[in-house]
Amino acid sequence: DGGITQSPKYLFRKEGQNVTLSCEQNLNHDAMYWYRQDPGQGLRLIYYSQIVNDFQKGDIAEGYSVSREKKESFPLTVTSAQKNPTAFYLCASSMGGLRPQHFGDGTRLSIL
Amino acid sequence: DAKTTQPPSMDCAEGRAANLPCNHSTISGNEYVYWYRQIHSQGPQYIIHGLKNNETNEMASLIITEDRKSSTLILPHATLRDTAVYYCILRSAGNNRKLIWGLGTSLAVNP
Numbered sequence: 001d002g003g004i005t006q007s008p009k010y011l012f013r014k015e016g017q018n019v020t021l022s023c024e025q026n027l028n029h030d031a032m033y034w035y036r037q038d039p040g041q042g043l044r045l046i047y048y049s050q051i052v053n054d055f056q057k058g059d060i061a062e063g064y065s066v067s068r069e070k071k072e073s074f075p076l077t078v079t080s081a082q083k084n085p086t087a088f089y090l091c092a093s094s095m096g097g098l099r100p101q102h103f104g105d106g107t108r109l110s111i112l
Numbered sequence: 113d114a115k116t117t118q119p120p121s122m123d124c125a126e127g128r129a130a131n132l133p134c135n136h137s138t139i140s141g142n143e144y145v146y147w148y149r150q151i152h153s154q155g156p157q158y159i160i161h162g163l164k165n166n167e168t169n170e171m172a173s174l175i176i177t178e179d180r181k182s183s184t185l186i187l188p189h190a191t192l193r194d195t196a197v198y199y200c201i202l203r204s205a206g207n208n209r210k211l212i213w214g215l216g217t218s219l220a221v222n223p
Contacts, residue, residue, distance in 0.1 A: 004155075035213075042199065042213030043156070090155050098144060098205060103155030 006104035012112050021076045021107045023091035032074035033092040116200045121218045130187040134200030137181045142205045147185045149196040190221045
């Protein structure tokens with residue numbers, strides 16, 4: 001079945017370490033997104049990409065980096081510069097325009 | 113994009129219709145109303161969207177008032193699996209990326 005796969009489901013990081021979250025989609029979608037969700041809050045946009053080899057900052061990009069070398073993949077790196085990385089991270093994709101976004105099941109990142 | 117206002121929580125009896133309201137009094141002419149839901153610890157799931165006409169699909173119905181300042185998502189026969197947080201979001205035709213997520217309505221479907 002087509003969908004979006006995020007891995008791992010749970011991730012632990014030591015302070016000062018960078019960590020990369022994986023997001024893969026087989027929906028042939030052009031656009032991909034990364035969101036962060038904190039307890040009891042709505043989603044906030046970190047980065048988005050509308051096409052391969054191009055991406056733009058969202059509302060809270062500081063401390064994060066992304067790449068879009070393949071249409072299917074949009075990995076997110078949480079760097080040591082992100083001071084409060086503990087959160088639920090969600091990846092989404094869409095055909096673009098007004099078409100709805102489809103979400104993965106998220107990665108929960110915690111600091112040891 | 114304009115903001116939306118939703119009640120923080122609602123209850124519904126299993127088998128009855130769940131009517132979830134959303135206020136978007138500052139909506140502009142090119143903004144669509146989208147509804148998503150999020151079951152605990154999962155990614156959000158798209159439900160339905162519309163501009164000004166009422167819409168229906170296999171999951172729900174969307175009723176938008178004539179002045180477009182509010183809308184209602186209707187789950188016609190709620191089940192326990194419909195227990196989730198429901199988000200009402202506005203999205204403009206000219207803006208691909210921007211979905212402004214509020215706190216949503218936490219719907220509890222009770223047996």
